[in-house]
Amino acid sequence: MKKKLIMLMSGGVDSSVAAYLAKEMGYEIIGVHFKTIPDEIFLKIPEKKKICCSPSDTYDALRIANKLGFELKVIKIYEEFKDKIINYFINEYKKGYTPNPCMLCNKYFKFGLAVDLLKEYNADFVASGHYAISEFSKKYNTWIIRKGIDNSKDQSYFLAYIDKKYIPKIIFPNGKYTKDEIRKIAEKLDLNIAKKVDSQELCFIPDNDYRRFLKDNNINITKGEALDLDGNVIGEHTGYTNYTIGQRTGIKYFKNPNIKMHVYKIIPDKNQIIVAPTDKVYFKGLIAGEFNFMVDFEKIEARCRIRKRNEEKDAYIEKISENKIKVIFKEPIFAVTPGQFAVVYDKDGVILGAGKIEKYLEV
Helix, strand or coil: CCCEEEEECCCCHHHHHHHHHHHHCCCEEEEEEEECCCCHHHHHCCCCCCECCCHHHHHHHHHHHHHHCCEEEEEECHHHHHHHHHHHHHHHHHCCCCCCHHHHHHHHHHHHHHHHHHHHCCCCEEECCCCEEEEEECCCCEEEEEECCCCCCCCHHHHCCCCHHHHHHEECHHHHCCHHHHHHHHHHCCCCCCCCCCCCECCCCCCCCHHHHHHHCCCCCCCEEEECCCCCEEEEECCHHHCCCCCECCCCCCCCCCCCEEEEEEEHHHCEEEEEEHHHHEEEEEEEEEEEECCCCCEEEEEEECCCCCCCEEEEEEEEECCEEEEEEEEEEECCCECEEEEEECCCCEEEEEEEEEEEEEC
């Protein structure tokens, strides 16, 4: 008897080929396509760049499911998504943080709600088109997620906040393929999405204008003071929610107008930002809370990535409470940003855990 698998279908090339690969592996497929916001929003706010969960994605997912011969269930999660993701996104900006909603979407929906659906659909596993690998590790004596073989497309960073108890139920068919190989498979299968552009932006902001989105949600932050490290007012900012740590400000430094100034700190209760020259925006470490331990550790040398597009950096990492770690980098690192997620890897690309950056540690 074939084992049954819930395939998370985005309507893109990655999940489409993953579904084909899962069928080739012998699984019976049930497709699931989550709708995070109503289609009507896309009529009011057209996409500027490709995002997931758009009306065209739903159509493509239905076409692929039909072509590959399995049922696709379209599940609307509007209210749950607003509660868990959109409200989080808005509140983080109000606090002066820079959020990463994709981490929580994977935790609560793609590999939270979807795993909960296994019993309802009498299925055994959940699969997606992410470029990562889930497997049992003899080294750690537990199920782990590690990087896929295509380092340029590795998406393990976004999977680091999944509840570890779900990992044995998760499969990533694309993990041992490169993106080029996946596109070639799509072309060979004559899938209409073979050359489809990858999703790049947040699914709930079609025009990728988060400032417009915050304003539409009644977050109207006015102009305020920009200070230097000595507390001198050296300029005006346009509203603290418009900035993130490390961002170039365009503000001229009165001591030397040629020095590039970056956001050093955001003070939301005073509607102020502190700016500093580039060399002052390097930090020796960070504290990360709400830490999700995929592998238990107390004090280790490992590698840590502080943003999705950053490379991991060598660091000394210590567990300082039940769900909090301290990271000290071997070399200072640029723009450690509260609200973003610190993901810890071992030297072989295994995710050891991830937590939300609470604060940076100054050099």
